Amino acid sequence: MDRLDKIFESFASSSLFKSKAVLQSQFIPETIEHRDEQIESIASILAPALRGERVSNLFVFGNTGTGKTLSVRHVGDRILERVKESGLDNLKCVYINCKLKKVADTEYRILAELIHELGGSVPATGLPTDQVYSRFIDLIDDKKQMVLIVLDEIDQAVKKISDDFIYSLTRLNSELKNAQISIVGISNNLTFMDGLDPRVRSSLGEEELVFPPYNALQLQAILKERADRAFKEGVLDEGVIAKCAAFAAREHGDARRALDLLRVAGELAERESSKRIGLQHIDLANQKIERDKMLDIIESEPKQFQLVLMAIMNLNDRIKYESIYTGDVYNMYHELCEKTKNDILTQRRVSDILVQFDMLGIVNTTVISKGRQGRTREIKLMIAPNIKEEAREILNKSLDM
């Protein structure tokens, strides 16, 4: 991808970009603006690790795109640098994102990922969970060291597994003879702590830190800084940055989104070989981001899920004004399965699939009781009309219809 980008860029002499990477989400800037206070706090909490002391478990809150991950990683990297300089080898830092489905959505997988990151290996399945624990312990307890575990999106993990997992992690210290572990939890759910077991809450929340959302002005400053590095001079129209910032500020001050917006706007402008990036590109970019997100989800869904979605879409077209209910969806799904020679799942399962769609935001469901007509889910399709055609194409293709 990067190499292709380079090729294309070298051919497009009118490229607007100086360096696109600056706007990509993996990019880690040297300086993080408007987060000095938080970074210093993190640093002072984690600093004892340099002396080989156990540091307090830390818990970081804040909405998406407020720089939590970035700040924590930044501090972590700096500490590791420091460790390297002084030639010591008594500190390790592991970063895990619990939200990435492939990486971790069971206790097992998170542990496996931890072990993997620390250089060990463990099969993707098959081992009793407690054996994985003991492997983990063996791995880190072979010498005196500190292990810093950063769990990003920890709320996702707890939701899917249970807080026992974190409890056993915090308890692990008592089983370790040489090594010590500390946990840094990152969550974008402010109320996450309330639902936790009190024991977990107290051990995990030894230190807490809140990242407030960026306001529009701060977003502007951040965007400005990055835009200067990313774009050639004078390609941005007046007010483009302000508009990006405004869009993102509306979305809870999500800086990542703001940067995405800017990048996509740039790409769009470039594609129509415009010399400048205008306000209309931002609007287009906003639409495109939404669209891509939705289509990606749809495409990556398993077959049975796609069949159910197809059923919903068919119904949605047919009866424009009435609501769609579970029973209708199931019947339509049944038909589709027969037509496409797919296995037919039970109603129970389809019901669960609908719940999943609801969580993904593809569909909006409400459980209602229709009196004597029983109880059901009222289903509303949330796919924007202008994407429907494409969505249908994707479904047709992958369902072979």
Next chain:
DNA sequence: CGAGATTCATGTGAAGTATACCTTTAGGCTTAA
């Protein structure tokens, strides 16, 4: 007419099944001394 009882079409939870992987273990075979 109004308070309860009924009822319908699913929601929901628990437990079970099938399948795909994975490790460990032990037996059998090969190999080298």
Next chain:
DNA sequence: AAGCCTAAAGGTATACTTCACATGAATCTCGTA
């Protein structure tokens, strides 16, 4: 005797099914004014 391969045994995750019970308001029933 040591080393290697293989198959069986024993575990987990995932996707799904089966069974049983829970829901909640429209509708029915029936006593009463």
